[in-house]
Amino acid sequence: MxxxxxxxxxxxxxxxxxxxxxxxxxxxxxxxxxxxxxxxxxxxxxxxxxxxxxxxxxxxxxxxxxxxxxxxxxxxxxxxxxxxxxxxxxxxxxxxxxxxxxxxxxxxxxxxxxxxxxxxxxxxxxxxxxxxxxxxxxxxxxxxxxxxxxxxxxxxxxxxxxxxxxxxxxxxxxxxxxxxxxxxxxxxxxxxxxxxxxxxxxxxxxxxxxxxxxxxxxxxxxxxxxxxxxxxxxxxxxxxxxxxxxxxxxxxxxxxxxxxxxxxxxxxVGDYLGFGPGAFSTIGRAQIVNPGVEAYLEAIENDRWFGFRAEVDEDAAHWRKFARELYKLDFDQGSVDELPGKIRKIMSLLRAAGHVDRSGVTPKGRLFVHDITKTVVETLPFPLSNPSVVENWDDYERAKASAK
Ligand SMILES: C[S@@+](CC[C@H](N)C(=O)[O-])C[C@H]1O[C@@H](n2cnc3c(N)ncnc32)[C@H](O)[C@@H]1O
Known part of the structure; x- marks a missing residue:
């Protein structure tokens, strides 16, 4: 689930x-x-x-x-x-x-x-x-x-x-x-x-x-x-x-x-600023991915900044935090307590199943954490290699074609 x-x-x-x-x-x-x-x-x-x-x-x-x-x-x-x-x-x-x-x-x-x-x-x-x-x-x-x-x-x-x-x-x-x-x-x-x-x-x-x-x-x-x-x-x-x-x-x-x-x-977790072609940034709820090298150079050399932008909703930010706590294995209970009720409920289910205990993820829970971490990475949207996550891919194609 x-x-x-x-x-x-x-x-x-x-x-x-x-x-x-x-x-x-x-x-x-x-x-x-x-x-x-x-x-x-x-x-x-x-x-x-x-x-x-x-x-x-x-x-x-x-x-x-x-x-x-x-x-x-x-x-x-x-x-x-x-x-x-x-x-x-x-x-x-x-x-x-x-x-x-x-x-x-x-x-x-x-x-x-x-x-x-x-x-x-x-x-x-x-x-x-x-x-x-x-x-x-x-x-x-x-x-x-x-x-x-x-x-x-x-x-x-x-x-x-x-x-x-x-x-x-x-x-x-x-x-x-x-x-x-x-x-x-x-x-x-x-x-x-x-x-x-x-x-x-x-x-x-x-x-x-x-x-x-x-x-x-x-x-x-x-x-x-x-x-x-x-x-x-x-x-x-x-x-x-x-x-x-x-x-x-x-x-x-x-x-x-x-x-x-x-x-x-x-x-x-937290803001990070990415620089260079293809770099990811997360600033508050905004997720930005810089364009590929041709469009990047053309824009920056002309004092302009273009990128793929998405808004991450609060829910997604909470799920990320949850995945990160599990991934560390000895998660911080204080951080888990701050998460919304539905995520805390999943944590209780994991506890009942013996996947986690007070000190963190148990050996029995590791397969679950491995699987969930892998799933998070595999579903991260990479706009430059996956046009289907970009609403206006044609605009990017045009920018690339007109770049020197
Ligand atoms: C961003 S890569 C860059 C490393 C550097 N370019 C190199 O070639 O050594 C960092 C690490 O991610 C891991 N990695 C890359 N592609 C992966 C994939 N498809 N699945 C799992 N791990 C991957 C590799 O272990 C790699 O060393």
Whole structure:
């Protein structure tokens, strides 16, 4: 029942592509998300907005994103900053330093994280981003099995590279997360568990295990169903607890005292301002998604801001909060008590079924939480890869066609 209600809430969001007045979408306490849409290879499991790297377009992008900070009057206190992609580590250390420096001119910013592909996190690179003020990185390892990586159009991983990342990051006090996926085409549970053993031995502070989700825009087909992915992640939990890792949330394990890299959790609650092509923002009840790179550059270079805009209703915001509390496993009872009666009633049912108790989600309740989290992510509307959630897609097509 809870799953049905969540899907209904997330599934009905409709976007309108329109010009936006930046002064109507400012926030003074928020998170910052910078989207770097460039990649040198396009992975078939990836639903996020991305384009193949073109260096002259990257130069225009860097100028435009700086301009976007000014146009949108970025200022105040940011609780977090993430650079996501795409492949953020295609930007050089100097370029990142320049962007973060520009943000710090008007924003009080403590925490800055970025994700990227393993090969580009060289020790020299980690040195440069540490100087730029990055204090956490998330590395897209995905699998240690060459055949699996090849089948999703991804470069092979080398153990010594991964070891080098953990070592260099430790020298600079940077927290490291490795992302691994289960359910990729042709991937077996046995191979996944062997990979978990390998990465646990390399020892990053955090390991995130994602079930392969069929979000709109994803072409590859999972090798197993959601319950099999859940069992595999439970198996990973057993391997990892034997190596000194604790479970931080349904898919996250850490050995660094819970200093987790968790962009999805931060983004579920509170305002966040997204910059760059394809970036999401949530400001109050407004959800905004920036256009793809061509329409984005054309608009910003002409001092205009366009985006896909939707209003999130109060109900949907409450359901999101509920999903987030469950996902953390040891939810905060105070936050649950503030939710409306119908959600609290579902919580009582979960309690009666033995899925939750006073201290949080029980082992019996984990399959439910896995399933509900996966459903929330799979039903998130991605307007750029799903025209059916956009009321006036033709207007966007015209904007793209007239962009230089
Ligand atoms: C935004 S991605 C970017 C990472 C970076 N571009 C890279 O290639 O390493 C962050 C993580 O989301 C996970 N991810 C991407 N697509 C997914 C999907 N369809 N289902 C589940 N997890 C996914 C991957 O583990 C990936 O490392």
């Amino acid at each position: 809870a799953k049905k209600m969540l899907t209904k809430n997330f599934g009905r969001i409709r976007f309108n592509y329109t010009e936006l007045d930046p002064s109507a979408y400012e926030s003074r306490v928020f998170g910052i998300y910078l989207h770097v849409p460039f990649c040198t290879k396009l992975c078939s499991f990836c639903p996020f907005y991305k384009v193949l790297l073109d260096n002259s377009q990257k130069e225009r992008y860097l100028a435009a994103i700086r301009k976007e900070f000014g146009m949108r009057n970025l200022g105040g206190k940011a609780n977090w900053l993430y650079m996501g992609g795409g492949t953020p580590n295609l930007l050089s250390g100097d370029e990142i330093s320049e962007l973060l420096g520009r943000i710090r001119e008007t924003v009080d910013l403590a925490d800055a994280g970025m994700e990227g592909v393993p090969d580009l996190f060289t020790p020299e690179y980690i040195d440069a981003i540490a100087k730029a003020g990055i204090n956490k990185i998330s590395v897209g390892v995905e699998s240690m099995t060459s055949k699996t990586l090849e089948s999703v159009n991804r470069a092979e991983n080398r153990k010594d590279r991964l070891r080098g990342i953990v070592r260099a990051a430790a020298e600079h006090g940077i927290n490291v997360n490795f992302d691994l996926m289960i359910g990729l085409p042709g991937q077996s549970t046995e191979a996944f568990l062997a990979d978990i053993g390998t990465v646990a031995e390399i020892g990053p502070g955090q390991i995130t295990t994602y079930p392969f989700m069929q979000i709109s825009g994803v072409k590859a087909v999972p090798s197993m169903d959601t319950e099999q992915m859940f069992e595999a992640i439970e198996g990973a939990g057993d391997v990892l607890s034997g190596s000194g890792y604790y479970r931080d949330s349904i898919w996250i394990f850490s050995n660094n005292g819970g200093k987790v890299y968790d962009s999805s959790q931060d983004e579920l």
